[in-house]
Amino acid sequence: MKPVPRISETEWEVMKIVWRQSPVSASQVIEGLKERDPSWHEQTVKTLLNRLIKKGALGYRKEGRAYWYRPLVSEDESVRAASQSFLQRVFGGSLQPLLAHFVESHNLSTKEVNELTRLLKGKERK
Amino acid sequence: MKPVPRISETEWEVMKIVWRQSPVSASQVIEGLKERDPSWHEQTVKTLLNRLIKKGALGYRKEGRAYWYRPLVSEDESVRAASQSFLQRVFGGSLQPLLAHFVESHNLSTKEVNELTRLLKGKERK
DNA sequence: GTTTAGAAATTACAACTGTAAACGAAGTGG
DNA sequence: CCACTTCGTTTACAGTTGTAATTTCTAAAC
Numbered sequence: 001m002k003p004v005p006r007i008s009e010t011e012w013e014v015m016k017i018v019w020r021q022s023p024v025s026a027s028q029v030i031e032g033l034k035e036r037d038p039s040w041h042e043q044t045v046k047t048l049l050n051r052l053i054k055k056g057a058l059g060y061r062k063e064g065r066a067y068w069y070r071p072l073v074s075e076d077e078s079v080r081a082a083s084q085s086f087l088q089r090v091f092g093g094s095l096q097p098l099l100a101h102f103v104e105s106h107n108l109s110t111k112e113v114n115e116l117t118r119l120l121k122g123k124e125r126k
Numbered sequence: 127m128k129p130v131p132r133i134s135e136t137e138w139e140v141m142k143i144v145w146r147q148s149p150v151s152a153s154q155v156i157e158g159l160k161e162r163d164p165s166w167h168e169q170t171v172k173t174l175l176n177r178l179i180k181k182g183a184l185g186y187r188k189e190g191r192a193y194w195y196r197p198l199v200s201e202d203e204s205v206r207a208a209s210q211s212f213l214q215r216v217f218g219g220s221l222q223p224l225l226a227h228f229v230e231s232h233n234l235s236t237k238e239v240n241e242l243t244r245l246l247k248g249k250e251r252k
Numbered sequence: 253g254t255t256t257a258g259a260a261a262t263t264a265c266a267a268c269t270g271t272a273a274a275c276g277a278a279g280t281g282g
Numbered sequence: 283c284c285a286c287t288t289c290g291t292t293t294a295c296a297g298t299t300g301t302a303a304t305t306t307c308t309a310a311a312c
Contacts, residue, residue: 130296134298134299134300135299136299136300136301137299167301167302168302169301169303169304170300170301170302171304172302173300173301173302174299174300174301177299180308190307190309191308191310233292
């Protein structure tokens with residue numbers, strides 16, 4: 001129905017802020033981004049907000065002088081779409097190699113290992 | 127040292143063929159791609175081969191009339207780079223949520239579950 | 253040698269991206 | 283009221299990507 005708009009690398013940064021703080025003003029988004037990386041320029045962020053609106057990823061409500069941005073696509077569906085695309089592109093669509101790769105190439109705490117083992121157990125008999 | 131060149135979506139398709147069949151001729155690549163998706167056009171593939179050469183992802187050896195293409199970056203390091211980038215972009219760099227997402231949103235055979243559980247066990251005491 | 257078929261190289265072109273500067277409208281402080 | 287600040291809107295511009303068509307080479311066949 002609604003083919004989740006493709007969100008680019010930098011656009012993801014913006015979306016993450018909007019998802020977590022919606023509704024937000026442009027300046028709040030800018031502030032949020034600069035917090036992690038001061039090299040962000042306001043104009044750049046404004047451009048990205050606009051593009052995301054054009055793509056249908058964001059909407060906004062005008063309230064007096066203020067504009068409140070909010071997501072039109074959920075983080076969940078965006079994550080799903082991006083993940084699916086990545087899985088396809090890099091691992092040819094095979095989940096197992098993807099999981100093996102990530103598990104093997106990173107360190108996990110015992111707690112994480114346990115949690116994941118539990119998740120897998122849940123999958124086991126289905 | 128060598129910052130793995132960024133490989134685009136369609137370029138990945140080409141690289142996969144080269145990785146698996148190196149050294150390959152352009153026509154073999156084209157053939158391989160068409161096998162899975164007949165809508166590929168030869169010129170498109172040639173363009174991609176050229177771009178990949180320019181990016182330093184591929185090299186070739188000229189042997190008479192034939193050009194033999196081969197990868198200059200390994201599949202492994204490319205997968206690693208793409209995975210790292212994806213992990214960062216979509217999951218903010220947190221492995222656990224990524225794994226949880228993929229495990230939860232896909233089906234796994236009992237065999238796969240067992241294998242992954244084994245992998246996790248290996249990680250457990252490190 | 254001259255033609256020719258098959259491959260590589262060059263050119264094309266619009267959409268998307270990263271990165272901003274410049275412009276314009278609308279309050280804000282005087 | 284008027285300059286100034288603050289947002290959002292428009293314009294810019296080069297690099298990347300998807301998708302090819304066109305042109306140029308060149309080894310091979312005459």
